[in-house]
Amino acid sequence: MFHSVMNFISLWALPFIIILILTMGLIKKVPIYEVFTDGAKEGFKVSVNIIPYLVAIIVAISMLRASGIIELAGETFAPLLAHFNIPADIIPIMIVRPLSGSAALGIFSDIAHTLGPDNYATTLSAVMVGSSETTFYILAVYFGAVGIKKLRYALLVGLLADVISIIAAVTVCNFMY
Amino acid sequence: MNYIFYFLIVISIIAGAINGRLPNVVNAILSGAELSVKVAFSLIGIMAFWLGMMKIAKQCGLIEIIAKLIKPVTKRLFNEIPEDSPAIGDIAMSFSANAFGLTNAATPIGIKAMEELQKHNKDKTSASNAMCMFLAMNTAGFQLVPATVIAILIGIGYKNPTSIIAPTLLVTAIAFISAIILAKIFQKFWKPQYIKSHCSMEREEPIGKQSGYKNSEEDSD
Numbered sequence: 001m002f003h004s005v006m007n008f009i010s011l012w013a014l015p016f017i018i019i020l021i022l023t024m025g026l027i028k029k030v031p032i033y034e035v036f037t038d039g040a041k042e043g044f045k046v047s048v049n050i051i052p053y054l055v056a057i058i059v060a061i062s063m064l065r066a067s068g069i070i071e072l073a074g075e076t077f078a079p080l081l082a083h084f085n086i087p088a089d090i091i092p093i094m095i096v097r098p099l100s101g102s103a104a105l106g107i108f109s110d111i112a113h114t115l116g117p118d119n120y121a122t123t124l125s126a127v128m129v130g131s132s133e134t135t136f137y138i139l140a141v142y143f144g145a146v147g148i149k150k151l152r153y154a155l156l157v158g159l160l161a162d163v164i165s166i167i168a169a170v171t172v173c174n175f176m177y
Numbered sequence: 178m179n180y181i182f183y184f185l186i187v188i189s190i191i192a193g194a195i196n197g198r199l200p201n202v203v204n205a206i207l208s209g210a211e212l213s214v215k216v217a218f219s220l221i222g223i224m225a226f227w228l229g230m231m232k233i234a235k236q237c238g239l240i241e242i243i244a245k246l247i248k249p250v251t252k253r254l255f256n257e258i259p260e261d262s263p264a265i266g267d268i269a270m271s272f273s274a275n276a277f278g279l280t281n282a283a284t285p286i287g288i289k290a291m292e293e294l295q296k297h298n299k300d301k302t303s304a305s306n307a308m309c310m311f312l313a314m315n316t317a318g319f320q321l322v323p324a325t326v327i328a329i330l331i332g333i334g335y336k337n338p339t340s341i342i343a344p345t346l347l348v349t350a351i352a353f354i355s356a357i358i359l360a361k362i363f364q365k366f367w368k369p370q371y372i373k374s375h376c377s378m379e380r381e382e383p384i385g386k387q388s389g390y391k392n393s394e395e396d397s398d
Contacts, residue, residue, distance in 0.1 A: 013277040013279060021239060022233065036229035038232060042224075043221055043223075043229075043285070046285075046288055051217045055210050059213065061209070062205035063193070063202050067190070067202050068193065069188065117333050126341050127345050130327075132352060138315050141284065148304050152304045154309040154312045155181070158313065160355070160356075164351065165317070168347070172344045172348055
């Protein structure tokens with residue numbers, strides 16, 4: 001029941017928003033076609049503006065992933081994390097999740113396929129991937145788009161939230177499964 | 178950010194050299210740079226679409242209505258932003274898009290919100306409190322249904338894929354609320370530079386502060 005309601009909302013949210021915006025525009029006599037194209041012009045400029053910030057972040061993170069240090073950190077921390085009932089397979093996900101969304105999804109998919117549906121690691125990594133965001137990417141894109149160079153505490157808060165979400169995921173999963 | 182950028186790159190090169198993966202690290206520069214441009218260019222079309230839609234929504238007063246609906250919440254979270262600013266409406270729209278997992282719409286609308294927040298920012302190169310709060314809300318990744326994850330679980334024949342919705346929702350809500358609280362706490366101590374220059378007692382020590390806060394946070398967990 002809950003799932004079908006959620007599916008319905010996911011499916012209809014976008015079409016509903018679009019119809020709502022266009023209908024209300026017509027009712028209020030907004031020249032929707034002209035206003036749309038006028039607003040859309042900005043799309044190119046914004047996308048090009050974020051390129052330098054994306055290059056800085058994505059190149060640095062690609063280099064980090066290629067260096068093999070993430071696997072190394074995983075091996076180092078595995079005994080420590082075993083104390084908290086965190087399987088070693090999960091460690092790459094914990095490290096990669098704030099850095100790269102597609103990479104985290106790739107690792108999750110890999111864990112799911114190799115360990116199978118009945119493994120605790122599959123469930124835990126599913127919750128971890130589903131419950132957080134790619135902090136570095138968001139910071140680069142959002143701050144990049146408006147030319148902010150001093151992030152102040154934004155990155156720290158983002159990373160702390162990631163740490164909290166990992167702790168919460170482990171606690172909740174330990175409790176439920 | 179300067180130190181993090183330096184740290185990420187230098188540590189990668191050193192680790193790459195030790196692991197004998199230096200060629201991979203050097204190749205990653207090229208592939209990473211290429212990927213960044215691909216990501217940016219893939220955004221152009223969808224960004225244009227949603228910026229166009231948002232402009233209609235703004236002109237017909239829809240954003241204003243949404244902004245009024247969530248005013249009790251935003252008034253507290255974004256107390257530096259005037260209540261009637263279009264930024265509030267954009268923030269609300271971006272949050273809804275995120276909650277429903279509409280990533281394609283969420284990024285352009287979020288950027289639009291950042292542009293509105295930038296208009297209220299006193300120092301255009303440094304993040305304002307409101308921006309940090311908005312980013313905190315975004316990086317916590319509040320989402321009602323993790324659709325991609327469920328799709329993968331269905332793919333491997335997971336017994337009851339939707340059973341992960343409840344724990345995920347709980348975890349993401351905890352992270353989301355913590356991020357907001359943390360942002361509120363940090364904004365008291367971590368003043369923007371233009372204010373700092375007026376109070377000479379405060380010295381800028383981003384790195385020391387950062388590790389200091391981090392430790393105390395981990396201790397309390």
